[in-house]
Amino acid sequence: MPLPRQATGRCGISITIRTFRWADLEALASLQSAIGGNSDPISSQDLRLWLEIPTVQPELNCFLAFDGETLAGYLQVFPEVPIDNIVANAGVLPGYRRRGIGRLLIERASNRGVELGVGTIQVSVQESAEDAQSFLTALGFKFVRRYQRMRRGPQPSADPANAPGVELSRLQEGDHQVLSVLQNASFATHFGFSPNDPDDIRHRLHLPGTSPEDVVAARKDGEVVAYCWTRVEDGKEGLTGAVWMTGVQPSHQGTGLGRIILRAGLQHMLAQNVRYIELEVDEENGSARHLYITEGFEDIHAILWYQKRIRDQTA
Numbered sequence: 001m002p003l004p005r006q007a008t009g010r011c012g013i014s015i016t017i018r019t020f021r022w023a024d025l026e027a028l029a030s031l032q033s034a035i036g037g038n039s040d041p042i043s044s045q046d047l048r049l050w051l052e053i054p055t056v057q058p059e060l061n062c063f064l065a066f067d068g069e070t071l072a073g074y075l076q077v078f079p080e081v082p083i084d085n086i087v088a089n090a091g092v093l094p095g096y097r098r099r100g101i102g103r104l105l106i107e108r109a110s111n112r113g114v115e116l117g118v119g120t121i122q123v124s125v126q127e128s129a130e131d132a133q134s135f136l137t138a139l140g141f142k143f144v145r146r147y148q149r150m151r152r153g154p155q156p157s158a159d160p161a162n163a164p165g166v167e168l169s170r171l172q173e174g175d176h177q178v179l180s181v182l183q184n185a186s187f188a189t190h191f192g193f194s195p196n197d198p199d200d201i202r203h204r205l206h207l208p209g210t211s212p213e214d215v216v217a218a219r220k221d222g223e224v225v226a227y228c229w230t231r232v233e234d235g236k237e238g239l240t241g242a243v244w245m246t247g248v249q250p251s252h253q254g255t256g257l258g259r260i261i262l263r264a265g266l267q268h269m270l271a272q273n274v275r276y277i278e279l280e281v282d283e284e285n286g287s288a289r290h291l292y293i294t295e296g297f298e299d300i301h302a303i304l305w306y307q308k309r310i311r312d313q314t315a
């Protein structure tokens with residue numbers, strides 16, 4: 001059943017939930033920066049770039065909770081229709097927590113999921129965020145998967161080996177189609193991976209801190225068979241790098257290309273004098289974990305994925 005536009009939170013405040021409008025951009029950037037904890041604040045220019053990713057569609061998928069004129073909470077839905085799922089990312093201003101706003105936002109997200117015809121909603125939280133985990137458990141979410149955030153320092157990386165017939169280069173403008181085919185093939189069997197749309201990939205290749213030139217590619221017989229998508233950001237900790245995605249075409253997996261392409265990606269970021277490099281990996285992905293550990297990465301914290309069924313069940 002659709003929710004009324006006005007809902008009364010548990011402490012008697014009257015909360016209005018509505019979808020995002022572009023005029024809300026500044027307020028949403030301030031809200032996300034206030035909720036962001038230890039991460040760097042996000043500028044409205046950068047947030048605009050994230051919201052303009054073609055499949056993001058904030059006017060349909062981003063919900064805002066207002067107390068009068070005050071933006072008190074938000075929830076963004078990321079549709080993953082091909083895998084029957086939506087991912088939600090939410091936050092409520094500290095002074096407005098435990099008043100029922102988070103519950104109202106998750107109900108709106110679940111309704112959006114039903115509208116999209118998907119069966120589940122997933123949310124990720126840091127292992128240390130016990131409040132968020134209690135919130136999700138209270139709403140009927142169950143823990144489903146554990147990821148690790150890993151980091152390595154700026155120590156030099158070994159050179160990529162000279163594998164016969166393998167040529168290292170960078171992607172160029174217009175290579176988004178090639179990248180999306182390779183990315184979708186490399187991750188096809190991975191937990192929670194929803195095939196990427198080429199237009200989304202084109203847009204993501206121009207997000208702050210990355211570009212086609214920052215995707216290191218390995219070619220064999222002229223065909224791109226492995227890639228390491230890197231990102232370098234300038235924040236309060238100085239320049240830091242991230243391995244955003246790295247993948248090897250399934251028919252070439254197990255041939256040493258993963259290590260070659262990872263080292264090439266690390267060298268590309270280290271040449272920019274980053275203080276450290278981070279990545280996230282599924283704890284059950286043994287081969288990737290082994291590769292990262294042996295290239296100097298160490299666990300820094302776990303990220304827990306929670307899930308709830310929304311089909312055949314009221315939110």
Ligand SMILES: CC(C)(COP(=O)(O)OP(=O)(O)OC[C@H]1O[C@@H](n2cnc3c(N)ncnc32)[C@H](O)[C@@H]1OP(=O)(O)O)[C@@H](O)C(=O)NCCC(=O)NCCS
Pocket residue numbers: 035088089090091092093096097098099100101102103104123124125129130131132134135136138139
């Ligand atoms: C997680 C978060 C969105 C919850 O929002 P909220 O508005 O405080 O949550 P609600 O008031 O709607 O709580 C809903 C249910 O969760 C429970 N809950 C919320 N926080 C809790 C806590 N710290 N401990 C125990 N239970 C908690 C509430 O008791 C309520 O259950 P009930 O209705 O059965 O009593 C908010 O704490 C937040 O912004 N945290 C930082 C951002 C974050 O971690 N986001 C990721 C998670 S989506």
